[in-house]
Amino acid sequence: MIDMKFNDIIRSNRKLENSRIENPYKIAVISNIMVHQIKDILEYSLRTEGIYTDVKIGDYDNIVQDSMNFKDKNSVIIFWELSNIVDNLQWKVEQFDDVKYQQIINKVKQEIDIVLNNLKSTPLIIFNLFSSLVFRKTSLRDSKFSLMADELNSYLLSLNKNNLRFINIDKTISLISINKSIDLRYYLSSKTLYKTDFYKSYIEHIKPIFLSLNGKTKKALILDCDNTLWKGVLGEDGFDKIKIFQEIQYMALDLSKNGVIIGLCSKNNQEDVDNVIKNHKSMILRDDDIIIKKVNWNDKVSNLKAISKELNIGLDSMVFVDDSDFEINLVRENLPTISTYQISKSEYLHTNMVESIKNEFYQNSLTYEDKKKKDMYKAQIQRVEAEKDIGNIEDYLKSLDLIINVYIDDKSLVSRLSQMTQKTNQFNLTTKRYSETEISTFIEDNNLIVIGIGVKDKFGDNGIVGLSILNIENNIAEIDTLLMSCRVLGRNIEYKFMDIIIFILKNKKINICKAKYVKTYKNAQVADLFDGYEFDKDLYSETESNYKLDIDKYQSKNFNYIGVEYGK
Amino acid sequence: MENKVKQIIADVLNVEVSELNGNSSPDNIDVWDSLNQMNIIVALEEGFNIMFSDEQIIEMLNIDLIILAVSEQVK
Numbered sequence: 001m002i003d004m005k006f007n008d009i010i011r012s013n014r015k016l017e018n019s020r021i022e023n024p025y026k027i028a029v030i031s032n033i034m035v036h037q038i039k040d041i042l043e044y045s046l047r048t049e050g051i052y053t054d055v056k057i058g059d060y061d062n063i064v065q066d067s068m069n070f071k072d073k074n075s076v077i078i079f080w081e082l083s084n085i086v087d088n089l090q091w092k093v094e095q096f097d098d099v100k101y102q103q104i105i106n107k108v109k110q111e112i113d114i115v116l117n118n119l120k121s122t123p124l125i126i127f128n129l130f131s132s133l134v135f136r137k138t139s140l141r142d143s144k145f146s147l148m149a150d151e152l153n154s155y156l157l158s159l160n161k162n163n164l165r166f167i168n169i170d171k172t173i174s175l176i177s178i179n180k181s182i183d184l185r186y187y188l189s190s191k192t193l194y195k196t197d198f199y200k201s202y203i204e205h206i207k208p209i210f211l212s213l214n215g216k217t218k219k220a221l222i223l224d225c226d227n228t229l230w231k232g233v234l235g236e237d238g239f240d241k242i243k244i245f246q247e248i249q250y251m252a253l254d255l256s257k258n259g260v261i262i263g264l265c266s267k268n269n270q271e272d273v274d275n276v277i278k279n280h281k282s283m284i285l286r287d288d289d290i291i292i293k294k295v296n297w298n299d300k301v302s303n304l305k306a307i308s309k310e311l312n313i314g315l316d317s318m319v320f321v322d323d324s325d326f327e328i329n330l331v332r333e334n335l336p337t338i339s340t341y342q343i344s345k346s347e348y349l350h351t352n353m354v355e356s357i358k359n360e361f362y363q364n365s366l367t368y369e370d371k372k373k374k375d376m377y378k379a380q381i382q383r384v385e386a387e388k389d390i391g392n393i394e395d396y397l398k399s400l401d402l403i404i405n406v407y408i409d410d411k412s413l414v415s416r417l418s419q420m421t422q423k424t425n426q427f428n429l430t431t432k433r434y435s436e437t438e439i440s441t442f443i444e445d446n447n448l449i450v451i452g453i454g455v456k457d458k459f460g461d462n463g464i465v466g467l468s469i470l471n472i473e474n475n476i477a478e479i480d481t482l483l484m485s486c487r488v489l490g491r492n493i494e495y496k497f498m499d500i501i502i503f504i505l506k507n508k509k510i511n512i513c514k515a516k517y518v519k520t521y522k523n524a525q526v527a528d529l530f531d532g533y534e535f536d537k538d539l540y541s542e543t544e545s546n547y548k549l550d551i552d553k554y555q556s557k558n559f560n561y562i563g564v565e566y567g568k
Numbered sequence: 569m570e571n572k573v574k575q576i577i578a579d580v581l582n583v584e585v586s587e588l589n590g591n592s593s594p595d596n597i598d599v600w601d602s603l604n605q606m607n608i609i610v611a612l613e614e615g616f617n618i619m620f621s622d623e624q625i626i627e628m629l630n631i632d633l634i635i636l637a638v639s640e641q642v643k
């Protein structure tokens with residue numbers, strides 16, 4: 001998109017309106033300057049990522065009022081331009097005495113408070129930090145203008161709100177230069193400060209936030225070895241002659257600590273690579289950091305497919321890094337949903353690529369489960385081994401000592417529960433994405449029951465892996481959300497989970513439970529789940545099936561080898 | 569060049585090129601408001617890699633005059 005002309009973006013964006021969905025992702029941009037050119041660029045950028053987005057632009061210089069009008073949006077972006085807080089403040093402010101200066105500061109702080117309060121239930125606010133860069137780029141002295149930006153920013157940064165993300169727009173401006181970012185002709189004539197090139201780069205910069213909130217963050221980083229993790233070809237140059245590429249290895253290590261799955265996909269002899277990982281003095285990634293290895297002479301497309309299958313993650317959740325034209329093109333052609341990066345043989349060129357790769361894995365918040373994920377996937381591989389030894393699936397499950405922990409309306413789980421709604425695509429009946437703020441509200445709401453479940457067995461604790469949100473109205477329950485992480489599938493947990501849901505509803509004297517399956521392109525595996533629970537199928541169409549259950553008639557599948565504990 | 573100018577204007581206004589002629593202007597095309605006038609200027613400057621002078625911007629009152637302004641810059 002960065003390379004597209006503005007009119008081409010407008011035209012292409014209009015074409016995408018054919019794929020409009022019933023409930024688009026809604027963003028408002030509110031500002032005290034003119035920013036209307038961001039609309040098509042932002043819509044186009046997110047629509048081509050599979051997030052059908054509608055953008056509304058607020059009125060000119062109407063931030064406070066607009067924050068009232070746009071409460072119901074999924075996200076609000078705020079462009080609050082220091083130079084237009086008072087008309088042409090960039091010239092006037094240096095003449096202000098302390099009293100006048102302080103008045104302005106206080107007024108803006110007060111307005112910030114009102115705006116953030118109005119938007120307190122909005123799942124995401126993107127707030128651009130105040131900047132004095134454009135109007136003080138060469139000034140040697142401290143200026144009141146810069147001071148004011150600093151003071152307001154330190155106020156903003158002191159606010160602790162979990163729906164608020166601050167963006168330093170100076171990063172975008174310095175990336176593409178001041179001259180490409182702003183046009184003072186239009187600023188003076190019509191208060192339009194930013195050029196289209198600025199918006200293109202700015203949106204590229206903030207896009208990972210939206211991808212993360214819409215379940216599109218990548219999950220696994222798959223790396224080639226020769227000329228990717230190190231300079232040189234192990235089979236030809238030998239153990240002593242290869243030189244470790246530090247930057248990419250530190251990046252992978254860093255990502256693995258934050259819950260990203262690290263894997264290898266390399267044409268090499270496995271024992272040679274294992275020897276480097278274990279014994280090479282300069283290696284940074286070690287066995288403990290690598291979850292899966294496909295080091296063999298098979299083609300990489302087959303290996304990547306195998307990785308996707310074994311880890312039970314979609315190909316579109318994977319990022320693949322290799323140095324070879326041949327491998328990169330092969331993967332791009334055969335597995336176009338995998339994100340591919342071709343790494344340069346020149347080490348100094350790695351920096352830019354590493355930053356882009358990191359953004360593919362951006363997450364709005366990290367949870368306990370993310371930090372433990374490495375251990376969980378290792379336990380998963382042990383389970384697969386144990387299953388092989390035992391053979392019979394039922395005997396195997398009995399041997400696991402499975403226990404479900406049930407947490408009802410538990411506030412300490414908000415960030416993990418919200419994250420699961422954003423990341424779970426396959427075992428997810430309605431695929432509704434909820435922010436932390438929304439989940440908190442649900443927990444407090446007496447008509448809603450938020451049930452989180454954790455699963456553990458003798459190999460380890462999987463953490464919180466399931467969520468159901470029940471909406472109760474007039475003694476009828478409706479399952480608004482039912483989802484489980486793929487890590488625990490295949491163990492009949494889903495049946496025990498429904499036993500638990502029904503048990504909770506019975507205790508509340510509820511007789512009827514309604515449920516719904518809403519089809520997405522990823523959740524086909526649960527299309528018949530409610531049929532499996534023996535709910536009665538009601539109205540259904542291509543995209544949606546409705547169900548109803550008379551709770552007295554519910555039949556448990558009696559998987560008694562799964563224990564249940566409440567609130568531990 | 570004329571066709572490229574018309575294509576850019578048509579894209580911004582979301583109309584067909586065939587609906588535009590030399591006399592087309594904010595006076596006779598509903599969606600051509602002041603916001604779109606600016607979008608047209610921005611898109612033309614980007615599309616032709618040019619920069620209009622203040623005087624030119626003021627005089628860009630219809631498509632013929634816009635084409636004239638672009639041709640002055642492109643030459």
